[in-house]
Amino acid sequence: MSENKSITQRELQILNWIKQNPLISQAELAKLANISRSSAAVHISNLMKKGYLRGKGYIISPKNSVAIIGGINFDILGAAERKINPKTSNPGRIRHAIGGLGRNIALNLVKLGVPNYFITVYGNDAEGEMFKQDALKNGMDITYAKQLFNAHTSNYLYLNEASGERFVGLDDMKIFDKLTPEFLTTRLTPVQNSEIVGVDANLPEETLKWLTQNYSGPIFAKAVSLNKTLRFMPILDKIDTLVINSIEVLTLTGITANDERSARYSAEKLFDLGIKNLLIYIDEKGVLYGNRSQLSFLPEPATAINNTNGCGAAATASLIQSRLQHLSFEETAKNAATALYLTAGSYDPVNDELSIELINETKRTFY
Template structure:
């Protein structure tokens, strides 16, 4: 579909950047014991992952983040140059180590447990973000992840105008910080547990899901996507509620599926696609992410998303 280069037709991602250390057991995970397996190190961070996926989808993407001035930080900078991801508006902190995210998978490739060391993102304060006003306001879409301090997120949403804000909730704990700001987002993509936290509605049935979606819309959210894990995704634009599910998806590594999904949603939004087409792109991007051992599938592209969707049964 070509590059996106026209004025305002670029994306900004405000969020976390770190190094992912991934533990992959060769068999089922045995607790309280040393497990035989493989350990992989890769570039990560929800914001950076979304930004890389967008870059691989040929979107002009600017990442606003913080990295350390260590060897990991150098690696992030060099990799970004290779894929065309713009880091000019990110901050390199002298004397600081780049944040690390450590995750352990189970025997089926799903995340079992994870630890994150991301205190440095508290330095993404209001003073820092004020200088990004023009960049953000002139973007077509701005994706914010909840690694960013709540005060900074609130400042962006209430003071920067002219763009559509997308939310990546990151985790159940970090989702709490945007509960009172949820109506200021154009698009949200929580999983079911995060949706419960954001709405205060316990979700056990399809009716509960619809109530949660109606809550988001009543607050001002235009597009809602709720991830249901193996049961697919339910989505709504305030007029129609629909869902997509993939029959028997193949999972090698589930770590980056959500990041790929919201990147594809953003791409679809920039292209003016309807909500079902956005959801379809998101599902296809997730499938590509799931099918590769790396957090980011290096083969991510619109062409490969379409090809992947042709290989699976959507229902």
């Protein structure tokens, strides 16, 4: 039956919620709409009669090749115009954006043509509603994400120097404690059916351990923050590919990676700890990518660096896309570094122009 019958505003509202989360219950819909459960059932019945919904599952999503499990944040960025003086007001730009490491990886994958499920939790607040609308606009599949009632969507406030380097960050991310093994157990089928699973360090340590015990495919992991990066330590030998910056490397290895030589030394230490593949990015220096057999260092190209937040997510997405396409070692390294620096040139955590075509065109000038 075609979707050509008239639909009320309330029915349209409920239909949009179901499109965002086909697993949503009638009770959850009733809470969102501030109506009784029986009224929600009537609206759903009407949508079925009109042909907008079919059966109890409402909507059947296509099988995706990748599952990304991680965080979604509401980002507030302050970008200074010159070196920050912490004792006074500093001129600069303030931007608001939907971000979050897991979300950024998932969205970058969409831009690179890789369908994926983004599995996360977010709040029943203004930021949560913004995330749902943003996901819908960008074609993200959040079928297995969950909106939690009486919870606040994660927020991340950070200040960058004029160089784009992080000066300070403050996060309010307690909601990610809800990303428990019990939560993922109800989403185990799409996870186990994925060719690759991507995670970030926002997941609790017990959840990361549980994932390695219940998923046998390659896990791509992106470190985030010094304290959270330590959550990867017990499962380093279970991670296929780790993406990490020079500051986070220090947390795992005790080595300061501030140039190519020290980055290679850090890489060897991580290989000893069980990591199979690795990408380390060093501000103002470059990117080291490889494995125990081969390592390649790609220097930072002569390009604008406006915001380093989101760089690692872009590199992670590119590495996943390259693996799925069985690209060569050299192309994988160049694509990841190019995606990273294209994102650094944007003030947003995801470069809206990112695409396979742009990466292929730009890497010729970078490398």
